[in-house]
Amino acid sequence: MQSYWFGDMADGTCQPCKGDAGILADRVRARETSMDEFAPPDWQVAVACGACRDRADYLAKLREVCFLVAEHGIREKYSGRDVELLQMTRTLDELDTVINLLTGRMAEWYQTRHPAFSRKFRRFDARTLLRTMSRRSGGALGRVTGDIERLSATRTALAREVSARAEDVMPNCTALIGGLVAARLLLHAGGLEPLARLPGSAIQVLGARAALFSHLCARTPCPKHGIIFQHRRVHNAPPKVRGKVARVLAAKLAIAARLDLYRRVAVPEFIERSQARIDAAGVVP
Amino acid sequence: MIWIDGVLVSRGQGGIYGERMLSDARIWDPYRSKLSALYHQKKGVELEPDMRVLYLGAAHGTTVSHVADYVEVVYAVEIAPRPMQDLLEVARRRTNVVPIMADAAQPEQYAPLVEPVDLAYQDVAQPDQVTIALRNCIFLKPGGTLILILKTRSVDTRKEPGIVFSDAVSQLTGDGGLMVRDSAWLAPYHHDHAAIICTKS
Numbered sequence: 001m002q003s004y005w006f007g008d009m010a011d012g013t014c015q016p017c018k019g020d021a022g023i024l025a026d027r028v029r030a031r032e033t034s035m036d037e038f039a040p041p042d043w044q045v046a047v048a049c050g051a052c053r054d055r056a057d058y059l060a061k062l063r064e065v066c067f068l069v070a071e072h073g074i075r076e077k078y079s080g081r082d083v084e085l086l087q088m089t090r091t092l093d094e095l096d097t098v099i100n101l102l103t104g105r106m107a108e109w110y111q112t113r114h115p116a117f118s119r120k121f122r123r124f125d126a127r128t129l130l131r132t133m134s135r136r137s138g139g140a141l142g143r144v145t146g147d148i149e150r151l152s153a154t155r156t157a158l159a160r161e162v163s164a165r166a167e168d169v170m171p172n173c174t175a176l177i178g179g180l181v182a183a184r185l186l187l188h189a190g191g192l193e194p195l196a197r198l199p200g201s202a203i204q205v206l207g208a209r210a211a212l213f214s215h216l217c218a219r220t221p222c223p224k225h226g227i228i229f230q231h232r233r234v235h236n237a238p239p240k241v242r243g244k245v246a247r248v249l250a251a252k253l254a255i256a257a258r259l260d261l262y263r264r265v266a267v268p269e270f271i272e273r274s275q276a277r278i279d280a281a282g283v284v285p
Numbered sequence: 286m287i288w289i290d291g292v293l294v295s296r297g298q299g300g301i302y303g304e305r306m307l308s309d310a311r312i313w314d315p316y317r318s319k320l321s322a323l324y325h326q327k328k329g330v331e332l333e334p335d336m337r338v339l340y341l342g343a344a345h346g347t348t349v350s351h352v353a354d355y356v357e358v359v360y361a362v363e364i365a366p367r368p369m370q371d372l373l374e375v376a377r378r379r380t381n382v383v384p385i386m387a388d389a390a391q392p393e394q395y396a397p398l399v400e401p402v403d404l405a406y407q408d409v410a411q412p413d414q415v416t417i418a419l420r421n422c423i424f425l426k427p428g429g430t431l432i433l434i435l436k437t438r439s440v441d442t443r444k445e446p447g448i449v450f451s452d453a454v455s456q457l458t459g460d461g462g463l464m465v466r467d468s469a470w471l472a473p474y475h476h477d478h479a480a481i482i483c484t485k486s
Binding site for chain 1: 358366369370372373376380381382383384385386392393394396397398399400401420423424442443
């Protein structure tokens, strides 16, 4: 038997599928065709079958069904718990870039108005710098610095939201490396399922693409860590064991991601054992 | 193909992706479209008004819209949701485009929808591009043409593009039983991309 979008063919007789485009679309989604002995559909058969009037009608009906299937597919892909987290994390990282860029530019501008001002040898954090600049300047300079201050506040709020959402979507990963770094890992992998499919060795160098490819192509030393470097236990580790910590952490993250995908809840005994194992890796013998 | 003073164009409603117009025709930019680049290399097959085309890796529907200007119907297969949203917009304005949300590597997902076609065109960034193309040959009519845009860096970043190319050709002729009629590298328009034109016997 051959199954087509408009009906079934068996022994030369055709059984058209009754119903509107919605019913046909549900049927197309549910069917899996066996490709052995498959013959593609023929519009003339569909006409003889009574599924449509002529060629134009065949294509119009087929298009209607395909639109419904595609729209359903898009909705389904966007309904994943990780989809919005990806957008939030991307926005967070881009806000950081924009804020840094504008702050740097405004400092340069401010310096031409106040030649005596210098950032050198001063322990200014970015917030103090912005406040000083916006208070002491008028016009566009004052307005832009004020805007940056507000943008920074938005960024802080968004970071909190990202952490909270990461805790919800990937509780085990978050327990090991914190919400923000977990969200960035998710971003680089492209979602929770792709992340869960990665081996630990790939998670270890996720985000170190340039270094990895230069290692593969030009035989430079291989990168020890990518995104996970942002986690304190990696970047605070003594250089001698930093690679080891990164490796152990990445291996545990690979398991954590799978727990997050399939169990969807934090697994305290796993987290406890992993933390001890990662801490042990950071001890210099 | 329609050329106006050495510029490849297609005739249809404009404004699909901000393309420039030339005396009421849409300019088909070889730097954006690999198929246009192939025509600029003076290779490829003439698109005829009665042709049925299977387009694998339709993405945002940019090239699809130009192909649709020339042929009777285009079956456009794309899996990713974000490009699919754009492709649906294109398909709403081009009534001869059939948008199919499915994985080109799994023809069984969309087999009941696609009729026999004269031309199969594939432009997907997957390591097993050639296998995907061969699996889709079931939709080709006898004597039909397959245009495979081989993205050599997607097959293997470390291998020389030339080696990836000759491996692909031998796989197409060997396991696939296709006849390789012509081929071309798409430089300077697209780097490390080759087009392989095959005929199904």
